[in-house]
Each structure stands twice: as C-alpha cells, then as structure tokens.
Amino acid sequence: MPGDAPLLERLRAICGDAAVLTGGDMAAYATDWRGMFHGRPLCVLRPAGTEEVARCVAACAEAGTAIVPQGGNTGLAGGATPDESGTEVILALDRMTAIRRIDPVGMTVEVEAGTILQTVQDAVRNENRLLPISLAAEGSARIGGLIATNAGGVDVLRYGMTRALVLGLEVVLPDGQILSRLRHLRKDNAGYDLKQLFIGTEGTLGIVTAAVLRLVPLPRHRATALIAVPDIASAIALYARAQNEIGEALSAFELISGAGLDLISEHMGQTAPVHADWVLLIEAGSSLPGLREAAEKLLEAAFEEGWATDGVLAESGAQADALWQLRESLTEAEGKAGGAIKHDISVPIPGMDAFLQEAGAMLRDVAPEARLNVFGHLGDGNLHYNVMNVAKEDAARVNAALHDMVAAHHGSISAEHGLGQYRVAEWARLAGAVEHDLTHRIKDALDPAGLMNPGKVVPTRG
The missing domain is CATH 3.30.43.10 (Uridine Diphospho-n-acetylenolpyruvylglucosamine Reductase, domain 2)
Incomplete structure (x- = not known):
C-alpha cells in the first residue's frame, strides 16, 4: 500500500x-x-x-x-x-535466541524470548538442572510465547504454570520504552510485581524480549506408570493416595479416555499396554533413591482398594518414553480423524466425576452424533474436552453449552491455552462486570491506542 x-x-x-x-x-x-x-x-x-x-x-x-x-x-x-x-x-522474535547466562548455583537461566524451549532445556540439563516446562510443542515453542500465554503442560502439578518460574522480565512497552527487570532473585517485594502484567496477557500490554527463569534440580530417578481405572471416582481416590504417598515427587497425573487410545491405535499405529474406559499416566521424579519402591507400593494399594484394574510400571527410560508417546500422540491422532471442537477447561478436582457425567449427558442431548476425545491433566483439574463429529455450524452451540456447564461448576473456560481470539467472545459473555471493567482499565492504561495485539484477550468494547 x-x-x-x-x-x-x-x-x-x-x-x-x-x-x-x-x-x-x-x-x-x-x-x-x-x-x-x-x-x-x-x-x-x-x-x-x-x-x-x-x-x-x-x-x-x-x-x-x-x-x-x-x-x-x-x-x-x-x-x-x-x-x-x-x-x-x-x-x-525468532532471531532473538541467546542464552545469556546459566547460574547452576542460584538456579536461574537468563534467556532471550525467541529461544526454543527445548534448546534451553538441553543447555540447563548440561548443568544438571531442569527447566520444568514440558509440553508437546517444546521443540518449536519459544520462551517469549510461553510467558505471554502462561503455558501449562504436564509438569504443572509439581512445578506450577510458567508464571511460577518467571523471576524477571525485559519488556518493550506499547510506546517503545524498555522495562528492564531481569532480576535473578527469589525474593523481591520492592513495590508492584510489574512482571505479572505481561505474563499470560498474550502481548496485549507489551512484548517480552528476555526473561530470567527459575530452575530446579534435575531428578536422577524416574517412575512412570500407565494404569487402567474403573471410573473417574477411582482415579481421584488414587490421586489423593498418590499425594499422600509420593506427593513431593509426583510431577504428572494424566487422564486419557479409552476412546483416545482407540484413536491412537487407528490413526498412529500405537497400541497401549493397558486399555479401559479411563487410564492414568503417572510420573514421579526424585533426586533421592527409593522412588521405584514407593511407586510399586502405591500401585499395590491401588489394586487392593479396587482403584486399578490393570497397569504397567516402566522398567526403563525407553519404556517410560513409549508410554508418554501415547499421551503426546492424542492431538495428532485426533487431527487425522477429522479434528474436533477443542475445549481447554478446568474444574475443581473433587467435582470432576460429576462434571464429566453431566457434560456427557448434556452433549448427548445437544449433539447426539458427537464423539469425544477427553484427556488432560487430572492432577491439576485441567481437561481437554474435545468434541468430534459435529457440524461446523453447530460448534458455537456446543461451545456455549459446555462453557455454561464449566461456569456452573466454578471452573475456567481456558485452563492453560489462553483466550487469544478463539475464546475471547466466550470470556466476554461469561465474565462479570467488575472483571470487564478492570480488564479494560488496565488495557487502556498501558495501551491507550489499542495497538498491541488487538482483538486478543481483551474484548472490543461494545
């Protein structure tokens, strides 16, 4: 032009x-x-x-x-x-890829926003440290995007969302000023914690250009199990027992439906060693010995209590990786089957069983032809409730019905993926007046011209 x-x-x-x-x-x-x-x-x-x-x-x-x-x-x-x-x-930001500093004693890494997550993970692993953000896209996701979306993943149960790992940020503000707070500090109560304005706000208030991230010790021992459970109530009971038995070592507690395993078998050629309506993928890690014995004791209790009907405990790292490959293949298998209406929801864990039963009944009424691919992070209450075989023109109706149910269960319509442009209208529909007002006041204060990623996260004023 x-x-x-x-x-x-x-x-x-x-x-x-x-x-x-x-x-x-x-x-x-x-x-x-x-x-x-x-x-x-x-x-x-x-x-x-x-x-x-x-x-x-x-x-x-x-x-x-x-x-x-x-x-x-x-x-x-x-x-x-x-x-x-x-x-x-x-x-x-894909040219800004410098790892500026790794501090294995202070347990921090300073890195530019365009650096690929796996690159940082590999670099800190050489120092016997771990950056505990684990997700399927780690070979292409970049640090700035992970911070901007407050990414989740499979290790949130133990280490929290990305927000919990950010110690300092460098940010370019909407007028071009640079806010530099690259502090390698675990404790800093000097005034407002300004970095929180830019974590999870998807570039609508400023552009993250570098970050200081918290590291943790690299676990030396690993226990991974795939367990068939008779129902969701049993899965939750087993989760509670796992928290009591190996709580500080428990890093992932994943839920996969039998329908999801069928998709993987049909479209990816992968066969799970156990199969049921619901299975759990559990992982724990520790720097101390005795983890495998603790995991075996947990599985024995699960069978004794009737919470498990079948299961395998990986005998090697390769077997553990193969179990995780099942989990990581779900999205690709779903895509090969024709895709789905995706929902990234969270509800309180004690109410998960009731929610799934009510949501299933609702869906049979609203879209009886639908198929489900339900999986996710049971340990932190996050499910990817993906609805397949629904006509495109019915997507909005299915979305609204499910999100209304999530709201009724005091949950969130975006547990870890963010609002972006995909969910911003539904947030606008469901959020209260005070949330709307405060969101717009913050946006107007930092970006009065509305030039930073317009149409994302913050609804356009009606």
Whole structure:
C-alpha cells in the first residue's frame, strides 16, 4: 500500500531489508499451526535484539499501526495470528535466541524470548538442572510465547504454570520504552510485581524480549506408570493416595479416555499396554533413591482398594518414553480423524466425576452424533474436552453449552491455552462486570491506542 511506504522504509532502516518480510515470504507467519486462523499482515518484522524491537514498536506507535507479537506460532487460541485487514504488523522474535547466562548455583537461566524451549532445556540439563516446562510443542515453542500465554503442560502439578518460574522480565512497552527487570532473585517485594502484567496477557500490554527463569534440580530417578481405572471416582481416590504417598515427587497425573487410545491405535499405529474406559499416566521424579519402591507400593494399594484394574510400571527410560508417546500422540491422532471442537477447561478436582457425567449427558442431548476425545491433566483439574463429529455450524452451540456447564461448576473456560481470539467472545459473555471493567482499565492504561495485539484477550468494547 503506498500509504504504508514511509513506515516500511523506517522499519527497514531499523532492522535491515532482510528482516522485513512482505508478500509470499509472510505465509508461514500469517496462519496458526492448526490452520484454524488466517491473517493478512502488512509485513513481518524479525528484529535481532531488544533495542530493535523497541525502535520498531515506537515507529509503529507513531504511525498508529497495530502489532501482533509472535513466538514459535504454536499457540492453540489464535493469539499470534493477525486479522485480514492488511494493516497489522507481525513482530516475530525468532532471531532473538541467546542464552545469556546459566547460574547452576542460584538456579536461574537468563534467556532471550525467541529461544526454543527445548534448546534451553538441553543447555540447563548440561548443568544438571531442569527447566520444568514440558509440553508437546517444546521443540518449536519459544520462551517469549510461553510467558505471554502462561503455558501449562504436564509438569504443572509439581512445578506450577510458567508464571511460577518467571523471576524477571525485559519488556518493550506499547510506546517503545524498555522495562528492564531481569532480576535473578527469589525474593523481591520492592513495590508492584510489574512482571505479572505481561505474563499470560498474550502481548496485549507489551512484548517480552528476555526473561530470567527459575530452575530446579534435575531428578536422577524416574517412575512412570500407565494404569487402567474403573471410573473417574477411582482415579481421584488414587490421586489423593498418590499425594499422600509420593506427593513431593509426583510431577504428572494424566487422564486419557479409552476412546483416545482407540484413536491412537487407528490413526498412529500405537497400541497401549493397558486399555479401559479411563487410564492414568503417572510420573514421579526424585533426586533421592527409593522412588521405584514407593511407586510399586502405591500401585499395590491401588489394586487392593479396587482403584486399578490393570497397569504397567516402566522398567526403563525407553519404556517410560513409549508410554508418554501415547499421551503426546492424542492431538495428532485426533487431527487425522477429522479434528474436533477443542475445549481447554478446568474444574475443581473433587467435582470432576460429576462434571464429566453431566457434560456427557448434556452433549448427548445437544449433539447426539458427537464423539469425544477427553484427556488432560487430572492432577491439576485441567481437561481437554474435545468434541468430534459435529457440524461446523453447530460448534458455537456446543461451545456455549459446555462453557455454561464449566461456569456452573466454578471452573475456567481456558485452563492453560489462553483466550487469544478463539475464546475471547466466550470470556466476554461469561465474565462479570467488575472483571470487564478492570480488564479494560488496565488495557487502556498501558495501551491507550489499542495497538498491541488487538482483538486478543481483551474484548472490543461494545
């Protein structure tokens, strides 16, 4: 567009011609990885450092041009995809990949926002440390995106969401100023904890360019089991017993439906060693010996109490990895089966059994032709309640019905994936007036022009 020429010239002067993509070079950035959201950006910026990010943001602010920050483009809610107006700039952080400092004694790592999660994990592992964020996209997800979405994953039970691991941030604000609070501190009560404004807000208040993350000791012992349970009530009883027996070592307590295992068998050619309507994938890790014996004792109790009907305890790391491969194949198998209406929900664990029964009954009434692929993180109350075989025109009705039920159970419609653009309308429908008001007041205070990732997380005022 001729009117955009001065801005593009200024951005090229800041980043270099090769770092300002236009035309067909933008294709990989303009669509989310699931192919669900498609945009048409003005250009894609690939700055090489924080100063360049700041200058680009300032230039866009002066021109009144909206910015969509993007990390690894692995999000599940369309939060990094621009609209189709052709006026928004994607700011990709994929050139900012420096691991600035690893401190194995203070148990921290300082890293630029474009660094791939697995790269950081491998680097700290060489220091006998662990960055405990584990998810299927760790080979492509980038640190800035994980922070911006407050990513979850399978280790939340033990280590918390990404928020719990962030000690300090460097952020470019909507006017181009740089907030630098890269503190390697476990304790810092000096004023407002400003970093919290940028964790989980999906680039709507500023762009994370670097972070200090907390590390933990690398566990030397591992116990992984796949267990068939007769029902959800038994799974919850076993979870409570596991917390009592191996609580501090328990890192993952995953739930998979038998229907999900069938999908994996049919579309991925993988066969689980146990099968039932519900199975649990449990993992524990420790630096101390005796973990396997504790896990064996837990499984014995599960069979004695009738909470388990079958199960295997991995004999090696390779067997443990094979069990996890089942869990990690669920999404791909679902996609090969035709995809689903995805729900990332959480409800209080004691009410999980009642919720699943009520949701199943509701779905049989609302969409009797539907098939379910239910799996997720039972240990932290998060389920991916994915509804298959439903006509596209019925998706909104199914979404609303399920989200109403989640709200009735005092749950969340987005446990770990964020609102992005996918769920923002449902949040607007369900959130209270005070939540709406405070959300808009914060957005207006930091981004009064509304140029930071518009249309994501914060509903447009009616």
